Amino acid sequence: MTNEGLNKLLSIITENKGSKHHISKLSELALNLAENNMVDDDFKEQLFHIIRKKVKSESDPSVYGTDYSDHYALFKMYKKGIGVKKNPKAALNSLIKMVKKGDKNAAREIIFSYRDGNTELNIKANKEKMIDWCFKTAEYNCPLGLYFLAHQSAGKEVPPFYDLGVSKSLPLAIKCLKELTKYAYIDCDIAWDFDFTLRKYTIPLCEEIDEHNLICDIENDLWNYTHHTQLKDGSPDIVGYLLNLLGTLYLELNDYQNAKETFKKAMVHESLPAIINLSEMYHYGLGSSKDEEQAFTLKKRIADLVLYEKPSLKFNSYNDEKLNFFEIVISVAEAYRYGIGVQQSLSTALEYYSQIKNDFWVLKSYDTLQKEITNRAIDEIIETVKSKTKVS
Numbered sequence: 001m002t003n004e005g006l007n008k009l010l011s012i013i014t015e016n017k018g019s020k021h022h023i024s025k026l027s028e029l030a031l032n033l034a035e036n037n038m039v040d041d042d043f044k045e046q047l048f049h050i051i052r053k054k055v056k057s058e059s060d061p062s063v064y065g066t067d068y069s070d071h072y073a074l075f076k077m078y079k080k081g082i083g084v085k086k087n088p089k090a091a092l093n094s095l096i097k098m099v100k101k102g103d104k105n106a107a108r109e110i111i112f113s114y115r116d117g118n119t120e121l122n123i124k125a126n127k128e129k130m131i132d133w134c135f136k137t138a139e140y141n142c143p144l145g146l147y148f149l150a151h152q153s154a155g156k157e158v159p160p161f162y163d164l165g166v167s168k169s170l171p172l173a174i175k176c177l178k179e180l181t182k183y184a185y186i187d188c189d190i191a192w193d194f195d196f197t198l199r200k201y202t203i204p205l206c207e208e209i210d211e212h213n214l215i216c217d218i219e220n221d222l223w224n225y226t227h228h229t230q231l232k233d234g235s236p237d238i239v240g241y242l243l244n245l246l247g248t249l250y251l252e253l254n255d256y257q258n259a260k261e262t263f264k265k266a267m268v269h270e271s272l273p274a275i276i277n278l279s280e281m282y283h284y285g286l287g288s289s290k291d292e293e294q295a296f297t298l299k300k301r302i303a304d305l306v307l308y309e310k311p312s313l314k315f316n317s318y319n320d321e322k323l324n325f326f327e328i329v330i331s332v333a334e335a336y337r338y339g340i341g342v343q344q345s346l347s348t349a350l351e352y353y354s355q356i357k358n359d360f361w362v363l364k365s366y367d368t369l370q371k372e373i374t375n376r377a378i379d380e381i382i383e384t385v386k387s388k389t390k391v392s
Contacts, residue, residue: 006033006043014050024069027051031073034082041083047073048083055094071098072106079120088122095121100140107133107142108162115165130164131172135179143180150176150242154249170249177246181239240269247277256287275302276328296332296341303332307355326370329356337381346381353378 012018013027034044051073075094078087098106113123114130134145148162154173158164166172243266250259260281266274279298282291306325333352336345356374 006039010043010046010050013047027069027073031076031082035076035080044083046083048077051077071101071103075106086120088120092121092123099137099142102141104142104144107137107140107145111137111145111164127166131166134164134176138179138183143183146176146180150180150245154245170253174246174249177242177249181242181246237269237271240266240271240274243269244271244274244277247274251277251281251286256281260287272302272305275299292341294341296335299328299335300332300342303329303352307352326356330370330373333377337377346385350378350381350385353381 009026009030013023013030016023018026030047033039034047051070054070055074071094075091075098077083078091078094080086095106095110099110111130111133113121114126114133117123117125131149134149137143138146144162145164148158149164149166150173152158152164152166153169153176155168243262247259247262247266250256250262260278263271263274263278263281267278275298279295281287282298283295284290302325306329329352333349333356334340335342336349336352338344353374357371357378
């Protein structure tokens with residue numbers, strides 16, 4: 001860029017000429033130029049003083065809608081020594097301020113700094129502090145670290161980009177899940193955190209830069225700001241999923257009372273796996289005497305949902321809970337056929353078997369063997385009904 005273009009760039013950033021998004025992207029450009037030594041030391045120093053002044057003059061914004069670009073720039077300049085002497089303590093303070101403002105990338109950086117150590121911030125690897133920061137960042141609307149800490153400590157696999165290096169620990173997993181389910185905002189924020197963690201922010205630098213496009217038409221010509229993957233209608237209730245996971249951990253510890261109470265809470269959040277888990281507890285008499293009637297009622301609730309309301313099976317989007325809907329519906333049909341937990345009714349059993357045959361595409365896992373089971377059951381019931389009719 002020419003000196004005139006660089007001066008204009010600094011002037012626009014200083015005077016905040018344009019939209020917040022416009023200024024944010026110009027600041028990012030200026031930082032990239034400085035970081036890649038495409039400008040002289042005078043430009044770097046001017047940029048540092050402009051950014052520091054803007055950060056100091058800011059009033060504390062609300063958590064949502066916060067613009068992090070100036071704070072991130074100041075953090076990076078202290079850490080890398082851009083326009084100022086390297087200052088790990090000041091860089092860490094800037095990073096913590098970003099976390100407290102709800103910055104997703106800052107949350108991930110501080111968690112991984114304590115996982116691996118970070119010489120630029122004078123941080124030594126410390127597992128306990130890493131875990132503490134997973135909890136702290138969740139308090140500031142950045143729950144993804146705690147989300148994966150809960151899963152990994154529960155013995156589940158997590159994506160490589162969020163491997164926290166912890167071993168299975170049910171007490172820790174339970175503590176994480178109990179904390180996570182306190183937050184009403186978690187559904188949206190888990191989705192946003194995935195988005196912020198995986199998305200690339202860095203503006204690519206080119207050998208030849210069109211100053212007019214960068215400064216005047218930046219919003220329209222260079223950046224596509226539509227990458228956000230917000231939760232869509234019909235997406236899973238993550239709190240329900242987490243509560244169900246918590247319930248399964250209580251089951252693993254044979255804490256049946258807490259398991260049952262937690263599954264009931266998960267049901268409020270439309271967790272289908274929780275309904276099945278609670279049904280199984282009643283069926284096997286875990287924590288109380290067997291109650292086939294309760295077990296049947298719960299399974300019928302899901303069977304009717306699958307056959308008549310045809311849900312989008314939404315709960316599989318964020319977890320590995322794969323329910324075999326064929327087995328659930330067939331168990332309800334068999335309950336009516338043999339009178340298990342409900343008054344025997346061959347006509348109702350036949351209705352459920354017929355629905356399985358007619359709507360097998362909803363069940364997804366319906367295969368040749370299951371089709372044979374269904375057809376055989378229908379034939380046997382029809383023969384039984386005919387036999388009873390002849391006798392009467």
